Amino acid sequence: MSATVKPAQGTKRAAALRTRGGLSLRLDVRAAVVGLVLLVLALAAGIALIGSGDYPMTPGEVVATLTGGGDPGAQFIVQDLRLPRVLVGLLVGAAFGIAGAVFQTVSRNPLGSPDVLGFAQGSSVGALIAIVYFQAGTFAVAAGAVAGGVATGLAIFLLAWKRGIHGYRFVLVGIGASAMLYAMVLYLMTKANIVEATRATTWMTGSLNGRDWDQVGPLAAVCAVLIPLVLLYARPLRMLEMGDDAAYALGVRVDRVRIVVLLAAVVLVAAATAAAGPISFVALTAPQLARRLTRSPGPNLLPAALMGALLLVAADWASQQLFGADQLPVGVLTGVLGGGYLLWLLATERKAGRV
Template sequence: MKTNRAVRSPGGLSFRLDVRATVVVALLLVLACVASVLLIGTGDFDIPAGDVLKTLVGRGNAGQEFIVNELRLPRVLVGLLVGGALGVGGALFQAISRNPLGSPDVLGLGQGATAGALIMIVLFSGSSAQVTVGALVGGLVTGLAIYLLAWKRGVHGYRLVLVGIGVSAIVTAVNGYLMTRADIVDASRAVVWMTGSLNGRDWDQVWPLLALCAVLVPLVLTNGRALRMMEMGDDISSALGVRVERVRALLMVAAVLLTAAATAAAGPVSFVALTAPQLARRLTRSPGPNLVPSLCMGAALLVGADFISQRAFGADQLPVGVVTGVLGGVYLLWLLVTERKAGRI
């Protein structure tokens, strides 16, 4: 069965459409939207899905308007943006490193952002805004350190992963030391943040993350063709006219910014950046980084996990990071069993 179709626009411009990938993206978008509507209606005061939709278009009563637009909609939007940013960031790192383990979870960016947040919480008793800035700076500094330490006449995949694992171990130790310095109040606050949660998120987290994604996601997508050629190797892609190091540096900066911003907004939500690109690739069966499917898969995974958390354990009882950690661990175990049966490990 053919999954690619040549499409010609009225102006004479032709391009190739991957039918299966398009269908997968459409289904993931529908799934994310359905989960978002159900999640908005879930809480101490349940609202039927029909009333949620009416309220979103301005036809709800005053009570529903306040609950939906001020309390629950920002939380869901943060979940969608964080999931999409982690999905794209994970896909970029895995494509650049040409390694399925080359995700922010493994490379230590989440731990770096956590270190920045812990410094603000433990040493300065910072406000929520200061903790967010600290997490963003921590992720950026960690990403820069990994890139510089992995540089040797260019950045190669396995060296990037190995350096990332080493940096992750160091930063994890630093985080443990910071926790020993905290008093009981700051330690409790830090543990809640480190779990990864969407509780209490409002429009102050939505707008900065939305602006960043609006700039970086189109930038990443415009370099998608070059990234796909880079997966064939630096020599081949250079021969095809790709400025390898320039593109790699640009996309790594974008991936670090997306991951750090997502972590700053919701805490270190585990496994989304690792599993979303791989699940997207398995569904589309398409080569290349699968950036758009990864974005949609990350968004659907995070809001779906938050919906499961609230439905199974009650509103605000279980942070979404716990659910994604369990689901990601199960997926990794299944992947290992499948790969072993296939004789690849």
């Protein structure tokens, strides 16, 4: 099989890939380049993060250790202590990034994200119930977070459903659910003793500290199944942005597409939250930044996932460089930076007359 690349009609940024078998694939060159650059930067940030800490290592030493070199001490630090943390950061960031792109596309609202719509708060309630009432261990807390996130998603779907799920109704129901769930979080904190409250507060901050291979395996399995599933729906999601009527006319099963991608996004958010806590604003900012870089219409799912991975790992590295190893949870830094971005986004939307 051979392939030829020809410029697509009507654009200088796209190319059409055609094979001898008649298969045709449209490729957005700028988006592909941006995705490749984001992937390289995310991997570079991961290498820098592995080399950070009380035992600093150069990028060359990190790469040599990852490829089988280095002394036993360096191999223990890299393979057992730091590599799982970086992998969890990359996977959590990718899960939040692609889930945020799905929510913003379905709601047709740049403010539609798990942080705003209550899914992260639902996972927090599930985890707190496991901590406060069952004194659960790490695995049970993660299971509670997943159960809370999925239950919240199903409840929002049912409340927002009226001959289908429509964007603004979905956002409004999610905002209401977020307020109620936050009140539940505060109530559960009042029922906890000092040890449980400290543990719950640490978890809710969102952190990559102490992550090991026990978190990597389940999260990698969820991402390996659901991220490709969401990517398969990239074209229907792009058509949904033109409105339901236009999507129906183009043969898109609108309700089915919404249900499948939203359920996948909810599980991705729940699994990521279970692994690292409710790290805020990555799901909100990653799709927006990816779209601004690619300058391409549509959900930009893969660039959003790569941007999320880069943002989270880079933020964790920055927190260690600025405040010392494990002194500032990454969720605090993303919250501060993401809050500033949210204010800027609201001001931009208001200036454009959309809010």
